[in-house]
Amino acid sequence: MPQTARTRLPAGSSSEDGAQHGAASPVREPERDSDAPLFPLVFIGPMASGKSKIGRRVARLLRVPFIDTDKTIVAAHGPITEIFARHGEPHFRALERDAVADALGRGRAVVSLGGGAVLDPATRERLRGTTVVSLSTTAEAVRSRTRNAKRPLLAAGPDAWQRIYDERRPLYDALASIHFDTSTRPVDAIADDIVKWVRRHHD
Ligand SMILES: Nc1ncnc2c1ncn2[C@@H]1O[C@H](COP(=O)(O)OP(=O)(O)O)[C@@H](O)[C@H]1O
Numbered sequence: 332m333p334q335t336a337r338t339r340l341p342a343g344s345s346s347e348d349g350a351q352h353g354a355a356s357p358v359r360e361p362e363r364d365s366d367a368p369l370f371p372l373v374f375i376g377p378m379a380s381g382k383s384k385i386g387r388r389v390a391r392l393l394r395v396p397f398i399d400t401d402k403t404i405v406a407a408h409g410p411i412t413e414i415f416a417r418h419g420e421p422h423f424r425a426l427e428r429d430a431v432a433d434a435l436g437r438g439r440a441v442v443s444l445g446g447g448a449v450l451d452p453a454t455r456e457r458l459r460g461t462t463v464v465s466l467s468t469t470a471e472a473v474r475s476r477t478r479n480a481k482r483p484l485l486a487a488g489p490d491a492w493q494r495i496y497d498e499r500r501p502l503y504d505a506l507a508s509i510h511f512d513t514s515t516r517p518v519d520a521i522a523d524d525i526v527k528w529v530r531r532h533h534d
């Protein structure tokens with residue numbers, strides 16, 4: 332029997348503004364009911380929300396391979412800042428679309444995407460058949476986390492993060508099977524919560 336995602340959460344798990352900082356996560360009612368298989372288990376969300384760190388930890392806990400599509404791109408094409416500078420963002424997005432398609436085709440794996448991967452319509456279509464964990468955080472939390480030198484879209488300064496997040500948020504929300512806020516709790520605690528959710532809904 333394929334494992335299925337049933338994403339209905341217990342009453343009280345959502346809040347008016349969709350965020351319960353510091354409370355037990357998940358923090359928001361999922362945007363869709365999904366019968367998608369558990370794997371690939373995909374992490375989406377804004378820059379520095381923890382997709383790479385938390386995704387890696389969740390993969391280790393679930394004992395499945397971990398793929399970070401940014402890492403795949405860097406391994407094949409060099410640093411992201413250089414790709415943006417030499418060839419422009421559209422070229423990066425094309426490389427990203429291919430890296431995501433390849434990663435999602437691996438099946439049993441946790442896959443963390445770059446924050447802008449959801450801008451691509453073909454990627455969004457592929458994600459509709461998968462289990463998607465959407466992470467969120469706040470500009471305040473990000474300020475203390477990021478090494479912006481690695482993120483060309485943050486070169487303009489911290490206000491850019493909020494603007495970009497606001498633009499993309501409807502895409503993240505529409506694709507999410509489940510949502511976790513990462514602004515106040517440590518990576519390991521959030522990863523544990525995600526694994527608990529996985530076990531509750533897919534075992
Ligand atoms: N919940 C968290 N609490 C504190 N720091 C975090 C948390 N999640 C991520 N970080 C830190 O923020 C930075 C960005 O995390 P990363 O996983 O690369 O984000 P993303 O892949 O979403 O851009 C890393 O230095 C990471 O250690």
Ligand SMILES: O=C(O)C1=C[C@@H](OP(=O)(O)O)[C@@H](O)[C@H](O)C1
Nearest residue numbers: 377378379401445446447482483
């Ligand atoms: O949001 C974006 O457009 C980007 C996010 C980055 O990944 P992270 O979200 O892992 O930082 C990376 O793909 C690139 O710098 C562009």
Ligand SMILES: [Mg+2]
Nearest residue numbers: 382383401445
């Ligand atoms: Mg990342």
